[in-house]
Amino acid sequence: MMPAIRAKASGKTAFVNVRLLDPATGLDQTGGLLMQDGVIAEIGPSVTRDNLPSDCRVIDGQGLCLAPGLVDMRVQVREPGFEHQETIETAGKSAAAGGVTTMVALPNTDPVIDDVAGVEFVARRARKVGLAKVFVYGAVSKGIEGHEITEMGLLHQAGAVAFCDGVNTIASARLLRQALSYSTFFDGMIVQHPEEPELSRGSHMNSGELATRLGLSGVSPLAEVIQIERDIRLVEMTGGRLHFSHISTGESVEVIRKAKKRGLKITCDTAPFYFALNENAVSDYRTFAKLSPPLRSEDDRQAIVMGLADGTIDTIASDHNPQDQDSKRLPFAQAAAGGVGLETLLPITLELYHNGHLSLLEAIDKITHAPAKLMKLENHGTLKPGSAADIVMFDPNRPAKIDPYKFQSKSKNSPFDGRLIQGVVLRTLIDGREVFTHPSCIEGS
Numbered sequence: 001m002m003p004a005i006r007a008k009a010s011g012k013t014a015f016v017n018v019r020l021l022d023p024a025t026g027l028d029q030t031g032g033l034l035m036q037d038g039v040i041a042e043i044g045p046s047v048t049r050d051n052l053p054s055d056c057r058v059i060d061g062q063g064l065c066l067a068p069g070l071v072d073m074r075v076q077v078r079e080p081g082f083e084h085q086e087t088i089e090t091a092g093k094s095a096a097a098g099g100v101t102t103m104v105a106l107p108n109t110d111p112v113i114d115d116v117a118g119v120e121f122v123a124r125r126a127r128k129v130g131l132a133k134v135f136v137y138g139a140v141s142k143g144i145e146g147h148e149i150t151e152m153g154l155l156h157q158a159g160a161v162a163f164c165d166g167v168n169t170i171a172s173a174r175l176l177r178q179a180l181s182y183s184t185f186f187d188g189m190i191v192q193h194p195e196e197p198e199l200s201r202g203s204h205m206n207s208g209e210l211a212t213r214l215g216l217s218g219v220s221p222l223a224e225v226i227q228i229e230r231d232i233r234l235v236e237m238t239g240g241r242l243h244f245s246h247i248s249t250g251e252s253v254e255v256i257r258k259a260k261k262r263g264l265k266i267t268c269d270t271a272p273f274y275f276a277l278n279e280n281a282v283s284d285y286r287t288f289a290k291l292s293p294p295l296r297s298e299d300d301r302q303a304i305v306m307g308l309a310d311g312t313i314d315t316i317a318s319d320h321n322p323q324d325q326d327s328k329r330l331p332f333a334q335a336a337a338g339g340v341g342l343e344t345l346l347p348i349t350l351e352l353y354h355n356g357h358l359s360l361l362e363a364i365d366k367i368t369h370a371p372a373k374l375m376k377l378e379n380h381g382t383l384k385p386g387s388a389a390d391i392v393m394f395d396p397n398r399p400a401k402i403d404p405y406k407f408q409s410k411s412k413n414s415p416f417d418g419r420l421i422q423g424v425v426l427r428t429l430i431d432g433r434e435v436f437t438h439p440s441c442i443e444g445s
Contacts, residue, residue, distance in 0.1 A: 009038045009432030011057070015393065016049050018061030022068065023365030024382035033066060035389040038432035043383055059427075061393060067364050069101025069390035069428065070345060071381045073269065073371040074245055074317035076166075076338075077103075077134065079125065081110025086322040086410050088122065091342065092131025093408035096436035098343040099392035099425040100318075102372070102380050103132050107139040108166025114139035114150045119158040131435055133390070135161045135377065140179045140190065144168050149178050156186050161375045162243070164191035167292060167321075169227060171197050173234060180240025189241045189267075189374070192231055194252065195293055199223035204333050206279045206294045214285065216332060221249040221300065224293060228252055232259050235266060243374065244268040246319050248293045250303030257312040267374060268312070271319035272348035273339060273415060275304045281415055287328045287335035289415040291321075294337075308366065309357050315374060316366040318345040322411030339415045343407050348416065350396055350423035360396065389432040398424040 016032040020043060032047030033040060034056070049058060072095070078086035086094075095103055105122060107113035113122065119136055126134035138160030142148045152163055163179060170176045170192055179190050200219040205211050207218025228244055232255070235242050247253060247270045259266045273291055278301045281289040289295060307313040321338030328335050345367060353363040372381030379387040402419045404412035428436035 012036045013057045014052050015059050015061050018066040021364050022383040024369040028361050035432045040385050040387050040389050064395050066393050068368040068381045069392050070099050070367045071371040072100045072103040072318050075103040075320040077105045085324050088125045089129045090410040092129050094342040095132035096428045097408045099346050101390035101430045104135045106166045107137045114142050116158040137164045140165050162189040169193045169195050169197050177234050180238040191243045194224050194227040194244045196223040196227045206296050224249050225251040235264050241265040246271045248274040248296050249300045253307035267314045269315040269317045270313050276348050285332040288413050290337050292337040315371040323413045328413050340409050344416050347421040347423040391429045393427040394425045396423050
Protein backbone atom coordinates (compact mmCIF):
# COMPACT_ATOMS: atom_id res chain seq x y z
CA MET A 1 0.00 0.00 0.00
CA MET A 2 1.19 3.49 -0.78
CA PRO A 3 2.18 5.53 2.30
CA ALA A 4 0.79 9.04 2.18
CA ILE A 5 3.55 10.62 4.27
CA ARG A 6 7.22 9.75 4.24
CA ALA A 7 8.72 12.60 6.29
CA LYS A 8 9.24 11.56 9.94
CA ALA A 9 10.28 13.37 13.06
CA SER A 10 13.92 12.95 13.99
CA GLY A 11 15.28 12.49 17.49
CA LYS A 12 13.63 11.18 20.63
CA THR A 13 10.41 12.30 22.33
CA ALA A 14 8.69 10.67 25.27
CA PHE A 15 5.31 10.98 26.94
CA VAL A 16 5.40 10.12 30.63
CA ASN A 17 2.71 9.91 33.27
CA VAL A 18 -0.09 9.06 30.81
CA ARG A 19 -2.91 6.53 30.69
CA LEU A 20 -1.90 4.27 27.82
CA LEU A 21 -4.79 2.93 25.72
CA ASP A 22 -4.03 0.42 22.97
CA PRO A 23 -7.05 -1.71 21.96
CA ALA A 24 -4.87 -3.80 19.64
CA THR A 25 -3.07 -5.29 22.63
CA GLY A 26 -5.69 -4.71 25.33
CA LEU A 27 -3.38 -2.28 27.10
CA ASP A 28 -5.00 0.13 29.58
CA GLN A 29 -2.28 1.10 32.02
CA THR A 30 -0.45 4.10 33.42
CA GLY A 31 3.04 4.53 32.02
CA GLY A 32 4.97 6.20 29.25
CA LEU A 33 5.81 5.97 25.56
CA LEU A 34 9.13 6.66 23.86
CA MET A 35 9.35 7.61 20.19
CA GLN A 36 12.51 7.65 18.13
CA ASP A 37 12.77 8.93 14.56
CA GLY A 38 8.99 8.83 14.09
CA VAL A 39 8.55 5.25 15.33
CA ILE A 40 7.30 3.94 18.68
CA ALA A 41 10.39 2.53 20.41
CA GLU A 42 9.09 1.53 23.84
CA ILE A 43 5.85 1.61 25.79
CA GLY A 44 4.74 0.65 29.27
CA PRO A 45 5.20 1.38 32.98
CA SER A 46 8.99 1.18 32.62
CA VAL A 47 9.07 4.37 30.53
CA THR A 48 9.50 7.06 33.18
CA ARG A 49 11.27 10.38 33.39
CA ASP A 50 14.10 8.76 35.37
CA ASN A 51 15.21 6.25 32.74
CA LEU A 52 15.01 8.24 29.52
CA PRO A 53 18.00 9.24 27.37
CA SER A 54 19.40 12.65 28.27
CA ASP A 55 18.74 14.04 24.76
CA CYS A 56 15.05 13.10 24.87
CA ARG A 57 12.26 15.69 24.78
CA VAL A 58 9.83 14.83 27.58
CA ILE A 59 6.11 15.66 27.73
CA ASP A 60 4.38 15.08 31.06
CA GLY A 61 0.85 13.90 30.24
CA GLN A 62 -0.40 14.62 33.77
CA GLY A 63 -2.42 11.41 33.82
CA LEU A 64 -4.33 12.10 30.60
CA CYS A 65 -5.02 9.52 27.88
CA LEU A 66 -2.59 8.54 25.14
CA ALA A 67 -4.03 6.40 22.34
CA PRO A 68 -3.32 5.49 18.71
CA GLY A 69 -4.25 8.21 16.25
CA LEU A 70 -7.80 7.76 14.99
CA VAL A 71 -8.40 5.85 11.75
CA ASP A 72 -11.41 7.24 9.91
CA MET A 73 -12.58 4.92 7.15
CA ARG A 74 -15.16 7.22 5.54
CA VAL A 75 -14.11 10.76 4.59
CA GLN A 76 -14.91 12.98 1.63
CA VAL A 77 -11.89 15.20 0.99
CA ARG A 78 -13.60 16.87 -2.02
CA GLU A 79 -10.35 17.26 -3.95
CA PRO A 80 -10.15 17.20 -6.90
CA GLY A 81 -13.23 18.95 -8.19
CA PHE A 82 -14.95 20.46 -5.17
CA GLU A 83 -12.22 22.53 -3.55
CA HIS A 84 -14.73 25.23 -2.54
CA GLN A 85 -16.06 22.73 0.04
CA GLU A 86 -12.87 21.02 1.22
CA THR A 87 -9.33 20.25 0.11
CA ILE A 88 -6.86 17.60 1.13
CA GLU A 89 -5.07 20.32 3.12
CA THR A 90 -8.15 21.61 5.00
CA ALA A 91 -9.36 18.06 5.57
CA GLY A 92 -5.88 17.26 6.92
CA LYS A 93 -6.01 20.21 9.33
CA SER A 94 -9.49 19.19 10.42
CA ALA A 95 -8.33 15.61 10.92
CA ALA A 96 -5.36 16.71 13.01
CA ALA A 97 -7.58 18.85 15.22
CA GLY A 98 -9.85 15.84 15.70
CA GLY A 99 -7.06 13.38 16.54
CA VAL A 100 -7.45 11.59 13.19
CA THR A 101 -4.08 10.52 11.78
CA THR A 102 -5.30 8.23 8.99
CA MET A 103 -8.32 8.69 6.77
CA VAL A 104 -9.71 6.77 3.81
CA ALA A 105 -11.16 9.03 1.13
CA LEU A 106 -14.24 8.21 -0.94
CA PRO A 107 -13.80 8.15 -4.72
CA ASN A 108 -16.68 10.50 -5.63
CA THR A 109 -14.43 13.39 -6.65
CA ASP A 110 -14.29 15.06 -10.06
CA PRO A 111 -12.76 13.27 -11.83
CA VAL A 112 -13.85 10.11 -10.04
CA ILE A 113 -11.09 7.91 -8.60
CA ASP A 114 -11.71 5.08 -11.01
CA ASP A 115 -8.23 4.75 -12.49
CA VAL A 116 -4.63 4.53 -11.32
CA ALA A 117 -3.99 8.23 -12.02
CA GLY A 118 -6.70 9.20 -9.53
CA VAL A 119 -5.24 7.02 -6.77
CA GLU A 120 -1.77 8.42 -7.38
CA PHE A 121 -3.02 12.03 -7.44
CA VAL A 122 -4.50 11.82 -3.94
CA ALA A 123 -1.41 10.07 -2.54
CA ARG A 124 0.87 12.69 -4.11
CA ARG A 125 -1.19 15.62 -2.79
CA ALA A 126 -1.37 14.09 0.70
CA ARG A 127 2.41 13.66 0.79
CA LYS A 128 2.86 17.29 -0.24
CA VAL A 129 0.41 18.57 2.38
CA GLY A 130 2.08 16.44 5.08
CA LEU A 131 -0.86 16.16 7.48
CA ALA A 132 -3.12 13.13 8.02
CA LYS A 133 -2.26 10.01 6.05
CA VAL A 134 -4.72 9.58 3.22
CA PHE A 135 -5.66 6.27 1.61
CA VAL A 136 -8.38 5.98 -0.99
CA TYR A 137 -11.24 3.80 -2.10
CA GLY A 138 -11.28 2.87 -5.75
CA ALA A 139 -14.62 3.21 -7.51
CA VAL A 140 -16.50 -0.01 -8.17
CA SER A 141 -18.01 1.32 -11.40
CA LYS A 142 -16.55 3.70 -13.96
CA GLY A 143 -17.64 7.23 -13.16
CA ILE A 144 -19.59 5.74 -10.18
CA GLU A 145 -22.43 5.46 -12.67
CA GLY A 146 -23.29 1.91 -11.67
CA HIS A 147 -22.93 0.31 -15.11
CA GLU A 148 -19.40 -0.84 -15.99
CA ILE A 149 -16.95 -2.32 -13.50
CA THR A 150 -13.54 -0.66 -13.07
CA GLU A 151 -10.12 -2.31 -13.33
CA MET A 152 -10.23 -3.22 -9.66
CA GLY A 153 -7.05 -5.28 -9.73
CA LEU A 154 -5.02 -2.38 -11.10
CA LEU A 155 -6.55 0.02 -8.59
CA HIS A 156 -5.70 -2.39 -5.79
CA GLN A 157 -2.10 -2.65 -6.97
CA ALA A 158 -1.90 1.16 -7.12
CA GLY A 159 -2.93 1.44 -3.47
CA ALA A 160 -6.74 1.50 -3.28
CA VAL A 161 -7.51 -0.15 0.07
CA ALA A 162 -11.15 -1.02 -0.71
CA PHE A 163 -13.88 -0.26 -3.23
CA CYS A 164 -17.16 1.64 -3.22
CA ASP A 165 -19.20 4.00 -5.34
CA GLY A 166 -18.98 6.89 -2.91
CA VAL A 167 -22.39 8.04 -1.72
CA ASN A 168 -24.15 6.01 -4.41
CA THR A 169 -25.69 2.62 -3.75
CA ILE A 170 -24.35 -0.15 -5.96
CA ALA A 171 -27.86 -0.79 -7.18
CA SER A 172 -27.13 -3.31 -9.92
CA ALA A 173 -27.10 -6.84 -8.54
CA ARG A 174 -25.10 -7.92 -11.57
CA LEU A 175 -22.42 -5.30 -10.95
CA LEU A 176 -22.16 -6.03 -7.23
CA ARG A 177 -21.92 -9.77 -7.90
CA GLN A 178 -19.09 -9.10 -10.37
CA ALA A 179 -17.28 -6.85 -7.90
CA LEU A 180 -17.61 -9.32 -5.02
CA SER A 181 -16.43 -12.21 -7.19
CA TYR A 182 -13.49 -10.31 -8.63
CA SER A 183 -12.37 -8.97 -5.26
CA THR A 184 -11.96 -12.50 -3.89
CA PHE A 185 -8.80 -12.86 -6.00
CA PHE A 186 -7.02 -10.37 -3.73
CA ASP A 187 -9.30 -10.56 -0.66
CA GLY A 188 -10.58 -7.08 -1.38
CA MET A 189 -13.48 -5.44 0.41
CA ILE A 190 -16.53 -3.88 -1.23
CA VAL A 191 -18.26 -1.10 0.71
CA GLN A 192 -21.95 -0.48 0.15
CA HIS A 193 -24.14 2.56 0.86
CA PRO A 194 -27.23 0.54 1.83
CA GLU A 195 -30.23 2.47 0.57
CA GLU A 196 -32.53 0.99 -2.05
CA PRO A 197 -32.47 3.87 -4.55
CA GLU A 198 -35.97 3.56 -5.97
CA LEU A 199 -37.59 3.51 -2.53
CA SER A 200 -35.57 6.49 -1.32
CA ARG A 201 -35.82 8.64 -4.44
CA GLY A 202 -37.13 12.17 -3.72
CA SER A 203 -37.19 11.72 0.06
CA HIS A 204 -35.71 14.20 2.52
CA MET A 205 -35.94 12.63 5.99
CA ASN A 206 -37.07 9.55 7.88
CA SER A 207 -40.70 8.62 7.20
CA GLY A 208 -43.24 8.73 10.01
CA GLU A 209 -45.31 11.08 12.09
CA LEU A 210 -42.70 13.83 12.22
CA ALA A 211 -42.22 13.85 8.45
CA THR A 212 -45.98 14.08 7.99
CA ARG A 213 -46.24 16.95 10.45
CA LEU A 214 -43.40 18.82 8.74
CA GLY A 215 -44.84 18.17 5.29
CA LEU A 216 -41.62 16.53 4.07
CA SER A 217 -41.28 13.42 1.95
CA GLY A 218 -39.86 10.59 4.07
CA VAL A 219 -37.97 7.41 3.29
CA SER A 220 -38.92 4.25 5.12
CA PRO A 221 -36.22 2.56 7.21
CA LEU A 222 -37.09 -0.53 5.15
CA ALA A 223 -35.19 0.97 2.20
CA GLU A 224 -32.00 0.27 4.12
CA VAL A 225 -32.69 -3.27 5.29
CA ILE A 226 -34.11 -4.33 1.90
CA GLN A 227 -30.80 -3.39 0.27
CA ILE A 228 -28.84 -5.21 2.97
CA GLU A 229 -30.88 -8.39 2.66
CA ARG A 230 -30.39 -8.51 -1.11
CA ASP A 231 -26.66 -7.91 -0.80
CA ILE A 232 -26.24 -10.63 1.82
CA ARG A 233 -27.59 -13.07 -0.76
CA LEU A 234 -24.89 -11.94 -3.17
CA VAL A 235 -22.22 -12.51 -0.51
CA GLU A 236 -23.58 -16.06 -0.07
CA MET A 237 -23.37 -16.54 -3.84
CA THR A 238 -19.84 -15.23 -4.31
CA GLY A 239 -17.98 -15.65 -1.00
CA GLY A 240 -16.88 -12.01 -1.25
CA ARG A 241 -16.22 -9.55 1.56
CA LEU A 242 -18.89 -6.85 1.95
CA HIS A 243 -19.02 -3.92 4.37
CA PHE A 244 -22.13 -1.80 4.97
CA SER A 245 -21.56 1.86 5.76
CA HIS A 246 -23.38 4.13 8.21
CA ILE A 247 -25.96 1.64 9.40
CA SER A 248 -28.87 3.60 10.86
CA THR A 249 -31.79 1.26 11.68
CA GLY A 250 -32.53 -1.43 14.22
CA GLU A 251 -33.68 -3.88 11.55
CA SER A 252 -30.37 -3.49 9.72
CA VAL A 253 -28.49 -4.34 12.90
CA GLU A 254 -30.59 -7.43 13.43
CA VAL A 255 -30.17 -8.72 9.86
CA ILE A 256 -26.41 -8.17 9.97
CA ARG A 257 -26.20 -9.83 13.38
CA LYS A 258 -27.80 -12.98 11.95
CA ALA A 259 -25.59 -12.93 8.85
CA LYS A 260 -22.48 -12.74 11.00
CA LYS A 261 -23.63 -15.69 13.09
CA ARG A 262 -23.82 -17.69 9.84
CA GLY A 263 -20.16 -16.93 9.20
CA LEU A 264 -20.61 -14.68 6.19
CA LYS A 265 -17.93 -12.09 5.43
CA ILE A 266 -20.15 -9.20 6.47
CA THR A 267 -19.05 -6.16 8.47
CA CYS A 268 -20.51 -2.71 9.07
CA ASP A 269 -19.97 0.71 10.57
CA THR A 270 -22.11 3.53 11.77
CA ALA A 271 -21.50 7.25 12.18
CA PRO A 272 -21.84 9.32 15.36
CA PHE A 273 -24.95 10.96 13.91
CA TYR A 274 -26.89 7.70 14.21
CA PHE A 275 -26.14 6.83 17.83
CA ALA A 276 -26.09 10.39 19.21
CA LEU A 277 -29.05 12.01 17.39
CA ASN A 278 -32.55 11.08 16.31
CA GLU A 279 -35.02 12.51 13.80
CA ASN A 280 -36.15 15.21 16.24
CA ALA A 281 -32.97 17.10 15.30
CA VAL A 282 -34.70 18.15 12.05
CA SER A 283 -37.94 19.23 13.70
CA ASP A 284 -37.24 22.93 13.07
CA TYR A 285 -36.23 22.29 9.44
CA ARG A 286 -32.60 22.45 10.47
CA THR A 287 -30.70 21.65 7.29
CA PHE A 288 -27.46 20.87 9.14
CA ALA A 289 -29.29 17.75 10.37
CA LYS A 290 -30.22 16.65 6.84
CA LEU A 291 -28.09 13.56 6.32
CA SER A 292 -27.90 10.48 4.14
CA PRO A 293 -29.18 8.11 5.43
CA PRO A 294 -31.55 10.35 7.39
CA LEU A 295 -31.66 10.52 11.17
CA ARG A 296 -33.99 7.82 12.44
CA SER A 297 -36.37 7.23 15.35
CA GLU A 298 -35.31 7.01 18.97
CA ASP A 299 -35.88 3.24 18.89
CA ASP A 300 -33.48 2.96 15.96
CA ARG A 301 -30.90 5.13 17.72
CA GLN A 302 -31.00 2.86 20.75
CA ALA A 303 -30.68 -0.22 18.54
CA ILE A 304 -27.54 1.27 16.98
CA VAL A 305 -26.08 1.77 20.45
CA MET A 306 -26.85 -1.87 21.30
CA GLY A 307 -25.29 -2.99 18.00
CA LEU A 308 -22.09 -1.17 18.95
CA ALA A 309 -22.13 -2.62 22.46
CA ASP A 310 -22.54 -6.25 21.38
CA GLY A 311 -20.02 -5.98 18.53
CA THR A 312 -22.45 -6.36 15.63
CA ILE A 313 -21.34 -2.93 14.42
CA ASP A 314 -17.59 -3.21 13.95
CA THR A 315 -16.46 0.38 13.64
CA ILE A 316 -17.42 4.04 13.82
CA ALA A 317 -16.58 6.38 10.93
CA SER A 318 -17.07 10.14 10.83
CA ASP A 319 -18.84 10.09 7.43
CA HIS A 320 -17.26 13.52 6.93
CA ASN A 321 -19.32 15.17 4.18
CA PRO A 322 -18.49 18.88 3.86
CA GLN A 323 -21.01 21.16 2.19
CA ASP A 324 -20.71 24.88 1.48
CA GLN A 325 -23.18 27.44 2.80
CA ASP A 326 -24.96 27.82 -0.53
CA SER A 327 -25.78 24.10 -0.45
CA LYS A 328 -27.19 24.20 3.10
CA ARG A 329 -28.86 27.60 3.36
CA LEU A 330 -31.87 26.47 1.37
CA PRO A 331 -35.36 25.20 2.18
CA PHE A 332 -35.00 21.75 3.77
CA ALA A 333 -36.24 19.85 0.73
CA GLN A 334 -33.70 21.55 -1.51
CA ALA A 335 -30.68 21.52 0.81
CA ALA A 336 -27.83 19.07 0.28
CA ALA A 337 -27.46 16.13 2.66
CA GLY A 338 -24.35 15.61 4.77
CA GLY A 339 -22.46 16.76 7.83
CA VAL A 340 -18.80 17.31 8.71
CA GLY A 341 -17.47 14.94 11.33
CA LEU A 342 -13.68 14.78 11.61
CA GLU A 343 -13.48 17.15 14.57
CA THR A 344 -16.39 15.61 16.49
CA LEU A 345 -15.58 11.92 15.95
CA LEU A 346 -13.70 11.44 19.24
CA PRO A 347 -15.89 13.42 21.67
CA ILE A 348 -19.16 12.01 20.32
CA THR A 349 -17.75 8.47 20.42
CA LEU A 350 -16.72 9.10 24.03
CA GLU A 351 -20.41 9.61 24.85
CA LEU A 352 -20.74 5.82 24.54
CA TYR A 353 -18.18 5.54 27.34
CA HIS A 354 -19.59 8.30 29.50
CA ASN A 355 -23.09 6.80 29.17
CA GLY A 356 -21.85 3.36 30.20
CA HIS A 357 -22.44 1.53 26.92
CA LEU A 358 -18.77 0.79 26.18
CA SER A 359 -15.57 0.79 28.21
CA LEU A 360 -13.06 3.48 27.28
CA LEU A 361 -10.86 0.88 25.58
CA GLU A 362 -13.84 -0.50 23.63
CA ALA A 363 -14.86 2.98 22.47
CA ILE A 364 -11.32 3.79 21.30
CA ASP A 365 -11.13 0.43 19.52
CA LYS A 366 -14.09 1.40 17.27
CA ILE A 367 -12.14 4.36 15.88
CA THR A 368 -8.56 3.02 15.85
CA HIS A 369 -7.66 -0.64 15.72
CA ALA A 370 -10.98 -1.98 14.38
CA PRO A 371 -11.07 0.17 11.21
CA ALA A 372 -7.33 -0.31 10.62
CA LYS A 373 -7.80 -4.08 10.80
CA LEU A 374 -10.77 -3.97 8.42
CA MET A 375 -8.83 -1.91 5.88
CA LYS A 376 -5.68 -4.05 6.36
CA LEU A 377 -3.65 -0.99 7.32
CA GLU A 378 -0.78 -2.68 9.09
CA ASN A 379 0.95 -0.68 11.84
CA HIS A 380 -1.94 1.78 11.99
CA GLY A 381 -4.33 2.17 14.92
CA THR A 382 -1.91 0.68 17.46
CA LEU A 383 0.82 1.70 19.90
CA LYS A 384 2.91 -1.46 19.36
CA PRO A 385 6.68 -0.83 19.32
CA GLY A 386 7.87 -0.60 15.74
CA SER A 387 4.66 1.10 14.56
CA ALA A 388 4.54 4.60 13.19
CA ALA A 389 4.21 7.14 16.00
CA ASP A 390 0.67 8.21 15.07
CA ILE A 391 -0.72 9.28 18.43
CA VAL A 392 -3.47 11.32 20.05
CA MET A 393 -3.43 12.66 23.59
CA PHE A 394 -6.81 13.66 24.96
CA ASP A 395 -8.68 14.52 28.12
CA PRO A 396 -11.80 12.32 28.21
CA ASN A 397 -13.44 14.40 30.92
CA ARG A 398 -12.81 18.01 29.88
CA PRO A 399 -16.13 19.72 29.06
CA ALA A 400 -16.54 21.79 25.90
CA LYS A 401 -19.16 23.10 23.49
CA ILE A 402 -19.06 22.33 19.80
CA ASP A 403 -18.65 25.47 17.71
CA PRO A 404 -18.33 24.64 13.99
CA TYR A 405 -17.02 28.12 13.25
CA LYS A 406 -13.87 27.14 15.12
CA PHE A 407 -13.43 24.03 12.97
CA GLN A 408 -10.37 23.71 10.74
CA SER A 409 -12.57 22.23 8.02
CA LYS A 410 -13.48 24.60 5.20
CA SER A 411 -17.15 23.68 5.74
CA LYS A 412 -19.13 24.16 8.94
CA ASN A 413 -22.21 21.98 8.41
CA SER A 414 -22.24 20.04 11.69
CA PRO A 415 -25.50 18.68 13.11
CA PHE A 416 -23.76 18.81 16.51
CA ASP A 417 -23.56 22.61 16.45
CA GLY A 418 -23.86 23.87 20.05
CA ARG A 419 -23.79 20.38 21.64
CA LEU A 420 -22.14 20.11 25.03
CA ILE A 421 -19.46 17.41 25.02
CA GLN A 422 -17.00 15.76 27.37
CA GLY A 423 -13.63 15.03 25.80
CA VAL A 424 -11.04 17.25 24.12
CA VAL A 425 -8.10 16.45 21.82
CA LEU A 426 -4.91 18.03 23.18
CA ARG A 427 -2.12 16.79 20.91
CA THR A 428 -1.96 14.89 17.62
CA LEU A 429 1.27 13.42 16.27
CA ILE A 430 1.87 11.81 12.89
CA ASP A 431 5.10 9.87 12.42
CA GLY A 432 6.26 11.55 15.60
CA ARG A 433 5.61 15.08 14.27
CA GLU A 434 3.22 17.18 16.33
CA VAL A 435 0.60 18.43 13.84
CA PHE A 436 -1.94 19.75 16.33
CA THR A 437 -1.61 21.23 19.80
CA HIS A 438 -4.62 22.49 21.72
CA PRO A 439 -4.15 26.16 22.73
CA SER A 440 -4.54 25.25 26.38
CA CYS A 441 -1.86 22.60 26.24
CA ILE A 442 1.27 23.54 28.17
CA GLU A 443 4.51 21.91 27.11
CA GLY A 444 5.80 19.47 29.73
CA SER A 445 9.07 20.30 31.33
